Amino acid sequence: MSDRLKALAAAGVSVWLDDLSRDRLTSNNLAGLVAGSAVVGVTTNPTIFAAALSQGTAYDAQTAELAGRHSSVEDTIKALTTDDVRNACDVLTATATASNGVDGRVSIEVAPTLARDTDATIAEAVDLWKIVDRPNVLIKIPATVEGLPAITSVIAEGISVNVTLIFSLDRYRGVIDAYLSGLEQAAANGHDLSRIHSVASFFVSRVDTEIGKRLDSLGTDQANALKSRAAIANARLAYEVFEQTFAGERWAELAAQGANKQRPLWASTGVKDPALPDTLYVSELVTAGTVNTMPEKTLQAFADHGEVSGDRVRGRADEARAVLAELERLGISYDEVVTVLEEDGLDKFSASWSDLVDTVQAALDQAKPR
Template identity: 65%
Template sequence: MSERLKSLAEAGVSIWLDDLSRERLTSGTLAGLISEKSVVGVTTNPSIFANALAKGHGYDDHVAELAASGADVEAAVHALTTSDVRDACDLFEATWKATDGVDGRVSIEVSPTIAHDTEGTVAEAQELWRSVDRPNLLVKIPGTEAGLPAITETLGAGISVNVTLIFGIPRYRQVMEAYVAGLELAERNGHDLSTLHSVASFFVSRVDTEIDKRLDDLGADPALKGRAGVANARLAYQEFERFFTGERWERLAALGARRQRPLWASTGVKNPDYRDTMYVTDLAVPGTVNTMPEATMEAFADHGEVAGDQVTGNYDDAAVVMTEVRAAGVDVDDVIATLEREGVDKFVASWNELLDTVGEQLTKAGRAAKTEGA
């Protein structure tokens, strides 16, 4: 057992792994992370699955079965990814039960090609929920303009949601509003609010990468670099504390509703000059999730420090950092819009890569079957 990660978990941070593959499931490495690294959940995205499908031979037998059945590429991708997520949900079932559904969660994302299609997102979210058929699933929906009503509709249908690709405070407020509206819709539809869970995935390192680049272009004080990502996330947590109060929320809470937990995403450091655990240590606060690539998790297990709540006492400092970034000439609103647009585009590219990889594997399996039958 990693004592450092255990201490982080004891400080109220849920540790999730930002990765999943067939090999992790069959080899026991994911089970090992649960028992040894305090991992209580998993997040996935198109990039993760594209990488998993492109490596090794863990999917060969399943792909051969799909090829033999005549599955097309999109049907095959759906079958392969939902199978992995279903098995991961089963692996986390004990955690899910032990935490009253708070953790033990596994996320799967709707196709990023429909990130700007509300109706398409709702339909696919429902199909993923039916296909995986596990209560500890979270369906990932991007926090785009079109994604907001899809979040409400999906929750209203009794489906738990992970809202992804959140970069800025104004959008985060809209996401929380969409969540509460979803709970109210679920109530009207007769669902038990205590069974609905949600996290809001607020991206961190990408904010620093984009703002650092602009600070360099402006010739700004280098001391400002590497500070905006954490400051922006801390201010998001302040909004979280403000939002889930008052009569409207208290009425839902009395019906069993849970607050939508902030999840720190993109927590792997992109700049090697920065502390490799900064997005974990500096954002430690009870009631949050930190989803980490394995390299970040291993770094924290080796030398990460848990210094208590690093968020709620630093709101003023965070506000000063963002004010100074703006004063240096950075258009923060444009940064956020750029990151959301690029985030969708990157996932679309990964999705297309995934389709291409599976398509090639289906073709190869089909040829092998014909050769054997000749």
């Protein structure tokens, strides 16, 4: 294992891989990353599965078998993706056991087309939980306004959740409230709170991408000085929200019943701007008790030249607030940016889902008995 990844893990950062495919599983690539690259979890999303199913022949046999049973495209997608997630959960079972379920987690997302439908999201989350049938799966629910009550309801059923597509601090507060409400209801329903886990996926690089476009349009020295600073500032302020909320009386009552904190997860940590260090969103967000999910390219980059230089998050909230205040003074509205990012994130995942549907439908059509 790379000494640099060892140092990252020793600093309290759980390294999760933001990718999954049938080839990774059958080639033992995932098992190798778990054994030798500090990987202790996996995240997926519609874009990842669209890429996996559109490349190579790894899914052909199962798709042909499902076509022979006249499986619908939706049921075929669910079968293919949940099989991958279940098998990845099995690869990570030992990790989950050793960490008491904190790590060893594999995430699968409800269909993005359901993101504005609370009841449908709840039903899909419960269905995915039952199909994967592994205690170390996390069901991903987007942090839309409609997603918040779904998070509460799913947690109340004793199901572990990865809340995804979080951009704003206000929405993050709502996510934590939804989690705590879910735990309170789960306790009332007789569930063992120690078995319920959750992460809150706060998206990072996309913030700099969106704000960077606006700073470029200003073109001033002051604007240029703020480039690539907003995303890290936003994440550091999110961590402050986490610290404050999980230190209050409401949390203390749940903790006394064995509840687990909902850990912050830094998502979208692959660097989009080639002018930036390719490990920026890993090295600058090091703090204990967090998760950093990264594409393999970023994982390899950190293994090669990433640096861990102490805690880069705690105690930096005032500095982070100053960055966002400077952006507001330049006329860049934080509220507008995070709203755009949520809508854009949903649109991208929906587009990937459409590509996935088209790819699988074409495969089914080709495999149907003549």
